[in-house]
Amino acid sequence: MEKHFDPKEIEAKWYQNWENNGYFKPSQSSSNGTYSIVIPPPNVTGSLHMGHAFQDTIMDTLVRYHRMKGDETLWQPGTDHAGIATQMVVERQLAAQGITRHDIGREEFINKVWQWKAESGNTITKQLRRLGASADWSRERFTMDDGLSTAVKEVFVRLHKEGLIYRGKRLVNWDPVLHTAVSDLEVISTEENGYLWQIKYPLTNGSGYLIVATTRPETMFGDQAVAVHPDDERYQDLIGETITLPLVGRKIPIIADDYVDMEFGTGCVKITPAHDFNDYEMGKRYNLSILNIMTDNAAMNNEVPDKYQGLDRFVARKQVIKDLEALKLLDETKKHKLMVPRGDRSNSVIEPYLTDQWYVAITELAKPAIDAVKNGNIEFIPKNWENTYFEWMNNIQDWCISRQIWWGHRIPAWYDDKGNIFVGKSEQEVRTENNLSAEIKLKQDDDVLDTWFSSALWSFSTLGWPEKTVEMQKFHPTSVLVTGFDIIFFWVARMIMMSLKFTGEVPFKQIYVHGLVRDGEGQKMSKSKGNVLDPIDLIDGITLEELVKKRTSGMMQPEKYSKIEKATRKQFADGIDPYGTDAVRFTFASLASNGRDIRFDLNQCEGYRNFCNKIWNATRYVLMNTKNQDTGIDSSLPTTLSLADKWIVSKLQQVEADVDKHFSNYRLDLVANSLYEFIWSEYCDWYLELSKATLNSEDSTEEQLRGTRKTLVGVLETILRLIHPIIPFISEEAWQVIAPLAGKTGQNNASIMLQKYPKCDYSKIDAESIEELEWVKDFISGIRKIRSEMNIIPSKKLSLLLEQMDSKSKKWLDNNKISLILLAKLESITILSSSQIAPESAVTLVGNMKILIPMAGLIDKQTELQRLNKEVSRLSDEIKRFTAKLSNTKFVTNAPKEIILKEKQKLLKTEATLKNIKEQHEKINNL
RNA sequence: ACGACCGUAGCUCAGUUGGUUAGAGCACUACCUUGACAUGGUAGGGGUCGGUGGUUCAAAUCCACUCGGUCGUACCA
Structure with missing residues (x-):
């Protein structure tokens, strides 16, 4: 094995091996349960970003974990056609x-x-x-597949039959650039600077005028009324009168409605029903x-006076203001902040626009979907996302599902010349069902469905x-949906409604809602900000020049070029290392x-790259010491386990339980941390070091050597299985060399993926070994501390004197002498009897035992x-603190006995230590 | 305006039903090329847990208020 671990070499090799061998497919033996996840389908023409990488890592880790646990596991992959x-x-x-x-027409465009x-x-x-995603690629789906298209048609037709899909002329959110309707969710309203114009609307009877306030004066051509509050004393006698609309000359009524806010503007609102949702x-x-x-382009149509026809809405606005001013009808212009709705794709200002669209009547579908979460059939993790879900579901609006674009599922509705609508899965079906002869011309609806309809x-x-498939029966409902909170409404809620409606089942039992990946400064990653990272660049590495090029190419706002370049050069002066x-x-x-x-921080990534290397080198060490040696595979041969062996096996059980x-709880961070801590701080830092005592000692018996080799190999083999779901490649590579030494034989040896996930065996936890080994660690650490504080060079071997030994310390010392000498770098250990007088020494305590390091020289x-x-x-x-606590009668009377006992023990122990230290101080001081 | 979440070491974050001296990684300091690993080892410095008040024997943890931040929803034309 190489000294450093090289990810590139092993990744491609293993992935191909796994996929070619069909390890990603569900196993057929389902002695346990089943486990399934559907991937949130990424845009088919998109590329992997940090959010995907994060989410897919979570899913893959879960899937690999369950697969190894023996569940019949399916990770269903696929992509979305992402219409707009x-x-x-x-x-x-x-x-x-x-x-x-x-220019090229619909058919050619679709091609x-x-x-x-x-x-x-x-x-x-x-x-x-x-990324290592172990999805079953043989089952990959695409939302525009034949199969999925069939499902879409089926659902559309059935909902239509039940009256839950209808066509209607209503105000929709119209994107005048994309020329399509969009749903409420695709509109982002943000505060922008604008104006509030106050316009005089003359009363028809000539007795004066009302002043209305508006941010959109160009819509006045569509005004049908002016509204005031019914209680507004200023306008009481005007209710029922009419005004004559300037520039148009149309008479419109003054009406009273409590929707009007008396405090705002003048308390008079122009009402434009075709161009405002409230109106x-x-x-x-x-x-x-x-x-x-x-018009579709948001220009003025021929319903407005000639002069304005054909003007874009914003041009018309200026003209209207100018003309009103000339007529002295513009009362005032105020700066005003207002919410401007923009399309999330086009960023154009969305226009409320009257069109024919298809809708899903949602209330009836929403009810069971709300209940499913309320009664616990679906569980949000973390739970508080329920609130967001309920909040939306309780105020849900009918869903506009038609889009005036070409790429997507074409709406399965046909029209005859008279405008009759026929809905069916195909033209043929429509003709048959409605007895339409071949002479009757039918034309399919031009529109397509919202992408989220198929999702x-x-x-x-x-x-x-x-179809009633085996997969449906086995894997639906799926086990968990792993998703970001940004699409709870777009996708999660709609999937729940549709699944309940058409399968009678929830789509998933749990929803694990994860966070959104941001850059090191907490900024959302976006192309326009120039702060995106490509996960593949973290894996393979990238030079600074390439990164700059990547971040600044194809920019929508070239003026940001130099800023992005500068920031990138500063942050990634040396490019990005390949982390694997x-x-x-x-x-x-x-x-x-x-x-x-x-927040994604490259330094953390580097830290974990080092961790991977640590595992690699631990494997090298184990291999070096066990290859071609007796690792205790033959269980008939006697083995003796050392303290360290028993200790690490105990600790291993604990970490197995923690990981489980x-x-x-979906706390992969804690899974990762537990494993990191165990592998680095316990297995490597202590166990591997302690194993050297047994392996390198000439006094070790064959039984002892066998025991330690067996433990070295056995624990490492288990560690690799434990961590495989997170780091599949290095764990596989290392496992392949370690498994034979652990006596793993048989078919399942082809891959770590086919192995069982480790499970805690509580009977293997040996509390006494843990206690004894803690003593050993304290012993060694105590000496290391003195070395460091006294500036004794690490290579200097020390001669120790021990005092105040009880029988336990004596026993433990005997057991561990070799380890102590090795790890604390000792020359000798001498026990002083009570009659012997110690030379001047630095001292440290382990329990009541005194470790003395003679100071001479x-x-x-x-x-x-x-x-x-x-x-x-x-x-x-410390003693002050403990004493204060224990002398508080309230504490002593109220606190649980165990707590009081603990405090008392702490006090006693600390007092004893203090006494020893004080004596020592006095001794040295008197020299 | 309503709702949700967050505020813990220089940075990024853990901290279970309240109960050791509040932890980790990164960064920092000192020493160390020892035979798995310098992508390493050993030791160390660094926190009045946003603030105030309360409940309690005991609060980072529970409650109230407050300040700061993020997000979502609804908005007055």
């Missing part, structure tokens, strides 16, 4: 050649999208493989007509629904706590006195 996003990419490609999709999918569609699945509702209440004044079926459509998949995965696992923000507990008197003084004051402080 993908269409935009292809349109941009066309735009580069100077053509639009309309182009499929071509683009074929070109780029493997990128993300290849990247997932680089639309009010329009319905008062039977106002709905006058649309805009909402993902948990069951990927398993073969509407395992280190990156371990980093993600260690970040998977309950927090909402995951943390897995069940080594230690300066003043330095030692200083050290002892420090110790005295520390101990005195």
Whole structure:
């Protein structure tokens, strides 16, 4: 084995081996239960970002863990067609050649999208493989597959039959750039600077005017009323009168409605039912007509005076203001902050716009979905996300599912010449069901479905629904959904509704909601900020120049170029080292706590790369000491276990129990930390060092050597299985060399993936060994401390004197002499009898036992006195604290007995130690 | 405005149902090329747990208020 671990060499090799051998497929022997996860489908033409890498690491770790536990495990992979996003990419490609999709037509355009999918569609699945994702690729699905398309049609038709899908003319969120409706969720409202204009609307009877306040004066052409509050004394006598709309000349009524806020503006609101959601509702209440004044492009249509027709809404706005001003009807212009709705894809200002769209009537579907979470059939982890879910579900609006784009599931509805609508899975079915003869012309709806419509079926459509498949029966409901909180509404809630409706089952029993990955400063990673990291670059490494190039190429806002370049050069002066998949995965696992923000820090990644190297070298050490030697595989031969052997086996059981507990709570950070701590601080720092005492001692018997070799190998073999779900590659590579030494034989030896996950055996926990080994550690640490504080060079071997030995210390000393000499670097250990007088020495205590290091030639008197003084004051402080507590009668009467006892013991122990230290101080002082 | 979450060492974060001297990693200091590993070892410094008040024998932990931050939802034209 090489001195340093090289991830590149082993990763590709093992991944191919696993996949080719079908280890990612569910095992057929389901003696245990089943376990299944569906991947939140990434955009098929997208590429892996840090969020994916984090999420997929979590899923893969869970899946590998359950697979090894013996569950019949399926990780169902697949990708999403991402309607608008993908269409935009292809349109941009066309735009580069100077053509639009309309130039080439629908069919040709769709072909182009499929071509683009074929070109780029493997990128993300290849990247997932680089991450080590053990998904069953043989079952990979795509939302535009035939099978999934069948499911989409089935659902659409059934919902329509039940009246839960309907077509209606309503106000929708209209994206005038993309020319499509979008759902509420795809609109992001942010505060922007604008103006509040106060406009005089003359009363028709000529007796004056009302002043209305508006942020959108261009919509006045569509005004159908002016509203005031019914209690507003200023306008009481005007209710029921009319005003004459300036620039238009239309008479519109003054109505009273308590929706109006008397305090805001002038207390008068213009009502434009076709261009404002609130006004639309009010329009319905008062039977106002709905006058649309805009085109698909959000320009003025021919319902407005000639002068304004064809003007873009913002141009029209300026013109209206100018013209009102000229008419002296503009009362005032105030600066005003307002919420401006923008499309999450196009960033254009969204227009409330009157169109025909398809909707899902959602209330009836929402009810059981709310109940499923309320009654615990679905559990959010962490639990508080329930609130977010309920909050949304209780205020849910009908879902606009039609999109005026070309890439997606075309709506299975056909129209005849008279405008009759027929819904069915195919034109043929529609004709048959409705007895439509071949002469009757039918035209399919041009629109496609919201991408999330097909995603909402993902948990069951990927398993073969509407067919009654074995997979449906086995793996649905899935065990857990691993997802970010940003798509609880988009996806999670809708999947719950659809699954309950069509399978009668919840889609998943648990929802593990993880945080979102941010950069080291806590900023969201985004291309436009230039702070994105590509997980593959962390794995393979990247030079600074390449990174700068990557971050600054294809930018939407080139003016940011120099800023991004500068920041990148500063932060990654030497580029990024190749850390390997395992280190990156371990980093993600260690970040998977309950927090909402995951800050990704390269230094942590480096730390975990070192950890991987530590495992590698521990393996080298074990191999070096056990290869071609008797590792106790033949159980008929006698073995003797050393204290250290028994201790590390005990500790191993504890860590196994911890890991199990943390897995069940989805605390992968704690899983990672427990393993890190055990492997580094216990197995490597102490056990491997202690094993040297047995292995290198000429006095060791064959039984002892066999016992230690067996433990070295056995514990390491178990460690590798324990950690495999997080770091699959290095654990496999190391396991392959270690497993034979641990006597692993048989078919399942082909891969660590086929091995059983370790389980805690409480009978192997030996409390006495733990206590004794703690004593050994204290002994060694005590001496190391003195060495360090007294500046004794590490290579200097010390002669120790021991005083105040009780029988236990004597026994333990006998047991561990070789270890102590080796690890504390000792020349000799001498026990002083009570009659012998010790020379001047530095001292440390282990329990009541005194360890003396003679000072002659080594230690300066003043330095030692200083050290002892420090110790005295520390101990005195403690005693004060304990005494105060124990002399508090309230504490003594109220606290539980065990606690009081503990405090008393602490006090006694500290007092004894202090006494010893004080004596020592006096002794040295008197020299 | 409502709701959720967060505030612990220089940085990133753990800290279970209240109960050792509040922990880890990174960074920092000193010493060390010892035979698994310098991607290492040994030892060390560093925190009034955002603030105030309360409950309790005992609060980082529970409660109230407050300050700061993040996110979500709803918003007055």
